[in-house]
Amino acid sequence: MMHDLSPLGITRPGQIFANLSAPQLVEAALARGEGVLSSTGALVARTGKRTGRSPGDKFVVQRPGAESAERVAWGKVNQPLAPEVFERLHARVAAYLQGRDLFVLNAAAGADARYGLPIRVVTEFAWHALFAQQLFRRLDAAAQDSHQPAWTVLAAPRFLADPALDGTKSETAVVLDIERKLVLICGGTEYAGEIKKAIFTVLNYVLPQQGVFPMHCSANIGADGSSALFFGLSGTGKTTLSADPARRLIGDDEHGWSDHGIFNFEGGCYAKCVNLSQASEPQIWNAIRFGAVAENVMIDATSRVADFGNISLTENTRVAYPVEFIDNAELSGQGAHPRTILFLTADAFGVLPPIARLTREQALYHFLSGYTAKLAGTEVGLKEPEATFSTCFGAPFLPLAPEVYAQMLGEKMDKHGVRVFLVNTGWSGGPAGVGQRIKLAYTRAMVSAALGGQLDGVPTYTDPLFGLHVPTRVEGVPDAVLRPRETWPDTRIYDEKARDLARRFAENFRKFANAPAAVQAAGPRV
Numbered sequence: 001m002m003h004d005l006s007p008l009g010i011t012r013p014g015q016i017f018a019n020l021s022a023p024q025l026v027e028a029a030l031a032r033g034e035g036v037l038s039s040t041g042a043l044v045a046r047t048g049k050r051t052g053r054s055p056g057d058k059f060v061v062q063r064p065g066a067e068s069a070e071r072v073a074w075g076k077v078n079q080p081l082a083p084e085v086f087e088r089l090h091a092r093v094a095a096y097l098q099g100r101d102l103f104v105l106n107a108a109a110g111a112d113a114r115y116g117l118p119i120r121v122v123t124e125f126a127w128h129a130l131f132a133q134q135l136f137r138r139l140d141a142a143a144q145d146s147h148q149p150a151w152t153v154l155a156a157p158r159f160l161a162d163p164a165l166d167g168t169k170s171e172t173a174v175v176l177d178i179e180r181k182l183v184l185i186c187g188g189t190e191y192a193g194e195i196k197k198a199i200f201t202v203l204n205y206v207l208p209q210q211g212v213f214p215m216h217c218s219a220n221i222g223a224d225g226s227s228a229l230f231f232g233l234s235g236t237g238k239t240t241l242s243a244d245p246a247r248r249l250i251g252d253d254e255h256g257w258s259d260h261g262i263f264n265f266e267g268g269c270y271a272k273c274v275n276l277s278q279a280s281e282p283q284i285w286n287a288i289r290f291g292a293v294a295e296n297v298m299i300d301a302t303s304r305v306a307d308f309g310n311i312s313l314t315e316n317t318r319v320a321y322p323v324e325f326i327d328n329a330e331l332s333g334q335g336a337h338p339r340t341i342l343f344l345t346a347d348a349f350g351v352l353p354p355i356a357r358l359t360r361e362q363a364l365y366h367f368l369s370g371y372t373a374k375l376a377g378t379e380v381g382l383k384e385p386e387a388t389f390s391t392c393f394g395a396p397f398l399p400l401a402p403e404v405y406a407q408m409l410g411e412k413m414d415k416h417g418v419r420v421f422l423v424n425t426g427w428s429g430g431p432a433g434v435g436q437r438i439k440l441a442y443t444r445a446m447v448s449a450a451l452g453g454q455l456d457g458v459p460t461y462t463d464p465l466f467g468l469h470v471p472t473r474v475e476g477v478p479d480a481v482l483r484p485r486e487t488w489p490d491t492r493i494y495d496e497k498a499r500d501l502a503r504r505f506a507e508n509f510r511k512f513a514n515a516p517a518a519v520q521a522a523g524p525r526v
Contacts, residue, residue, distance in 0.1 A: 003104050005122065008154055008182075009094030014101040017126070019144055022133060022291045025103070028126035035127050039304040041290030042319065044297055045127045048157075050189040051296055051314035053197060054172045055396045057187070061086045061177040068178040071205070073401040085167035086175055086184075092166065093186050096159040103129035106147040107136035109199050111333025112263035115212055115256060119199060120149035124156055131192040131293045134322050136199070137267040137333070151202055153183045153195055161187040174198060176399075178205065192295065192320070196270060197397055200254050203265055205399040213257040213408040216394030218242035219250040219264070219335060227262055227335035228451050229255070231393040232344030233372045234316075237425040239271045240440070241344070241447055243283040248330040251323060257337075257412055264333035269326070273297055273317040276308040280440055287325035294319045337416045340451050343393070347426035348373035348386075350435040351498040353484055354477070355446040356422045356468035357460065360413060361522035363420040367392055368406050368512055368519075369505060373426065387501065389508040403514070421450045422468065429487040431497065438481065445476035465498050466524045502526050 003018045005011075017028065026043050029035050035045035060072055062080035072078050103123050110116035121132040132153075139147060160171040172187030174194055183198040204214045218230040218238040227250070232238045239252040251264030252271065271284045273294065278285040288294065288306070295318045298310035311317065323329045343366050345352065358366065370390040391402040398405065412418065425443050429435035449455050449471075460469040461483075470482055480486055488494040502524035509515075509523055 005102070008122065008152065009091060010097050010102070012098045014099050016102055016104055017129075018104040019106055020103070020129070022130060025126050025130035025133065026290070028103075029130065032126060034125055036299070037304060038288070038294060038297070038299050038306050040288055040306075042288045042292040042294045043127060043130065044294045044299055044306075046313070047190040047192070047295055048188060050172065050191045052191060052316045053193055053396065054174065054189055054191075057168065057170055057172040058174045058396070059176070060399065061175065061179070063179055066179050068205075072178075072399050077395055078399055081167065081175055086177060089161065089166040089168070089173065089175070089186075090184055093154065093156045093159050093184060097124065097156055100124055105129050105132050105136075106139055106144055106149065107132065108139060109136055109203060109265050110256065110263060111137060111265075112256070112258065112260065114260070115207060115210060115258060115263070117199070117203060117206065118147055118150050120147075120152045121195060122152065122154050123195075124158065125190070127293060128155055128157070128192050128195065131320050132195055134291065134293060134320050135196050135266050135268040135270060138322075151181045151183065151199070153185065153198055155185040155195060157186065157188065157190040159186040176201060192293070193270065193318070196266070200265065201397045201399060203254070203256070204397055207256055208400060208404060208408065211259065213405070213412055215255050215257060216253070216392065216397065217255055218252040219255050219262055219338070220244060220247040221250060221330055221335045222247050222451060225336055226340070226451070227338040228340045228342065229262070229338050230342050230344055231367070233370065233388065233390050233393055235272060236344035236346045236372050237443070238344060239269060239284065240281055241342075241443065243281070243326060244444075245283065245328060246448075247451075248328050249323065249326050250330045250333060250335050261334060261336045262338060263335075264323070266323070267333070268320055268322045270318055270320050273306075273308050273319050274311055274315050283326050284319070286327075287321040288319050289325070292319055292321035292325065338418055341413075341418055341420045342447065342450065343367065343420065343422045345372045345422065345424055345426065347424045347501075348432040349497050349501050350427035350429065350431045350488075351484055351494060351501055352422070352424040352426070352466065353463060353468055353470040354424050354428065354438050354442065354481055355450065355455075355474070356463070356470045357455065358420040358422055358468070359522065360410070361516075361518045362467070363413065364406055364410055364515075364519045365509070365522040366422055367409055368402060368515065369508060369523075370395065371505065387504040387508075402512070406515075419450075419456070421455075423447060423450075428481060428484055430489070435487070442477045442481055446474050449474050464525070465502050467522070499526075
């Protein structure tokens with residue numbers, strides 16, 4: 001049978017709802033009390049106490065003698081789980097799902113058919129099925145009939161794991177079994193992003209074997225057909241800056257770079273909503289309509305109008321919507337080899353320049369570093385900005401050694417002559433809480449100049465500590481903004497903070513002692 005779940009151990013399910021349309025899934029979610037509608041028609045759901053990913057509860061099954069046992073970079077990110085422990089946990093999840101109504105979605109990951117991964121999502125929530133339908137590549141009727149999933153995601157959010165019985169660290173577990181091509185998600189995490197990121201992790205394992213560089217980045221295309229990539233961690237502006245009315249959006253988060261060009265892994269976008277406004281981000285604002293799924297967004301009980309400034313549940317409020325909800329989306333999900341790469345960082349220390357041109361070695365240094373900063377107050381006990389380094393701008397999703405991905409980036413840059421910029425979307429004039437966030441209008445002007453080639457060959461100055469090559473002038477940006485030290489009331493305090501951040505870079509990079517000497521030397525001059 002097309003939707004026989006017995007291979008998953010589910011032999012007596014309740015009713016199976018397979019490949020429902022978005023309206024049907026919305027109706028089911030409302031009928032089952034899984035969410036409510038906002039005033040614009042978006043489905044608003046809550047994710048329980050887990051309002052973000054649970055990286056400490058992510059495991060990979062380690063099967064002795066299997067190919068994956070040699071290829072996976074085991075450690076804090078890819079925590080090993082013994083096969084017998086996984087089988088026991090899987091059996092308990094399957095038993096929990098017996099007799100329950102389940103939602104099944106057939107979809108694909110990868111817009112380029114040469115590398116697309118057919119997937120299946122099985123979940124106990126209608127809204128999770130809707131989320132997956134909007135985020136992954138949707139199939140037409142003919143493709144549905146012939147669909148054979150290469151990987152399956154089995155999500156049982158309300159099954160609570162027992163560490164004493166299941167060998168987990170908590171009641172939550174996200175487990176990849178590479179040999180069985182199965183992802184198991186359970187344990188009280190109703191955060192739908194786990195489904196999306198699990199498949200991203202799978203692609204980060206599978207695609208390098210096919211010569212495709214998997215990337216945690218957004219991408220768009222200019223009127224001249226030139227593509228651009230935006231790497232960055234959550235909150236640095238990937239979605240905001242790539243959703244440019246003057247360019248066609250390929251995708252906002254995950255892409256592959258093959259010998260044929262770049263392609264989106266997904267069919268939708270997953271945007272942060274905190275402090276969202278129609279004036280600053282009109283494309284995202286207008287995409288929050290019927291068919292979209294909003295997570296943990298607060299709405300008025302009567303009017304159902306969203307309050308995007310209310311973060312009483314979490315700062316990580318998000319919305320998922322199909323890419324075609326963006327007016328100027330590139331629906332093919334594909335583009336030519338990129339001419340420009342931008343590394344985005346939100347420097348809460350307020351010391352990095354707002355834009356800088358990187359050499360090849362600097363690009364690899366900052367790619368391996370993957371720097372941004374957490375803000376004071378966003379976590380319990382966090383009183384000052386905290387540097388965050390996430391290798392390749394996506395460490396939690398990398399099953400292979402970071403050097404594998406860095407080498408692929410270097411090879412692509414060399415082959416296609418790509419220019420790379422570091423863009424600070426964070427603070428100026430002081431750290432967060434003292435200085436000011438760099439105006440989005442300034443950042444957009446700098447990004448536009450970088451993409452349009454206006455910064456090629458312009459005069460630059462070299463930051464004496466970070467070694468970055470900073471333009472002395474960008475149209476639409478005050479000259480003072482380009483020299484962060486001069487924006488601080490007390491330059492001595494700036495120097496102290498800058499040296500502190502530089503030391504953090506150097507300390508973090510010690511783990512890449514095997515990187516080429518030229519790359520190691522491309523970091524801050526501590």
